[in-house]
Amino acid sequence: NETIKAELGRASWKLLHTILARYPEKPTAEEREALSSYIYLFSRVYPCGECASHFQKLLKKFPPQTSSRVAASQWGCHIHNQVNARLGKKIFDCNTIAEKYQCGC
Amino acid sequence: NETIKAELGRASWKLLHTILARYPEKPTAEEREALSSYIYLFSRVYPCGECASHFQKLLKKFPPQTSSRVAASQWGCHIHNQVNARLGKKIFDCNTIAEKYQCGC
């Protein structure tokens, strides 16, 4: 059970950080709205109930930053670090995020 | 590049199928709306542009089925098989989907 939860978490973070890494540098109003809605809906449909409700609280405290690619990616790194801290995991260095997540598409 | 695209695809399918496997058996109107919106937004923010635009066309042909867990999971399996077919991959047996995707949360 813990293994399944961890694998799902890794898959979800990979998708989320890659979405943010490919988010436009200068998003339109529609793109901003789409990203923000996507993140809130993600927090509602996320299959681990305990994780979802904790993440919803984090979103209230740290709403998605959608003004630019850098803002969005740094926000994603920060909120992942909040989860890391809660779970007693290592804090990730957000200066290295742009190198780590690429898509190649 | 192809490796990154494939890893991102695997992560995304895992998340999507697990969401569908944990979707309520008897969803409320709000839950139906949340899942449907999530899927359409996913198709807009998906980081691989070619994949996203192909997936958007598939969604027009095969809109998300949100009436129940079984309907949603079978829809997810079917649409993944549409992508498999296009990429020349093996077709997955949708009768085995309930065993394959669990969350344990």
Ligand SMILES: Cc1cc2nc3c(=O)[nH]c(=O)nc-3n(C[C@H](O)[C@H](O)[C@H](O)COP(=O)(O)OP(=O)(O)OC[C@H]3O[C@@H](n4cnc5c(N)ncnc54)[C@H](O)[C@@H]3O)c2cc1C
């Ligand atoms: C929204 C969400 C909420 C979650 N809530 C819970 C919970 O409440 N309880 C629970 O047990 N599990 C939760 N999880 C799962 C948990 O966060 C981990 O995914 C899981 O424990 C596996 O951890 P991991 O050590 O393999 O690394 P993960 O945290 O899954 O990270 C994967 C990889 O991303 C990189 N990374 C690490 N930190 C960052 C960062 N800040 N920014 C960018 N990249 C980074 C590292 O290379 C790491 O190996 C949640 C997952 C998600 C997506």
Ligand SMILES: Cc1cc2nc3c(=O)[nH]c(=O)nc-3n(C[C@H](O)[C@H](O)[C@H](O)COP(=O)(O)OP(=O)(O)OC[C@H]3O[C@@H](n4cnc5c(N)ncnc54)[C@H](O)[C@@H]3O)c2cc1C
């Ligand atoms: C929305 C979306 C669109 C994509 N579009 C493209 C594209 O246009 N071009 C491109 O090159 N790549 C695309 N990809 C990536 C591609 O679908 C694969 O994820 C990638 O090629 C890796 O394939 P894989 O063989 O490892 O298995 P994947 O297709 O990633 O599947 C992962 C695992 O899921 C299981 N599985 C397989 N089929 C099903 C099914 N029908 N239902 C449930 N479980 C199943 C199997 O165990 C499989 O190993 C897309 C991905 C997504 C999420």
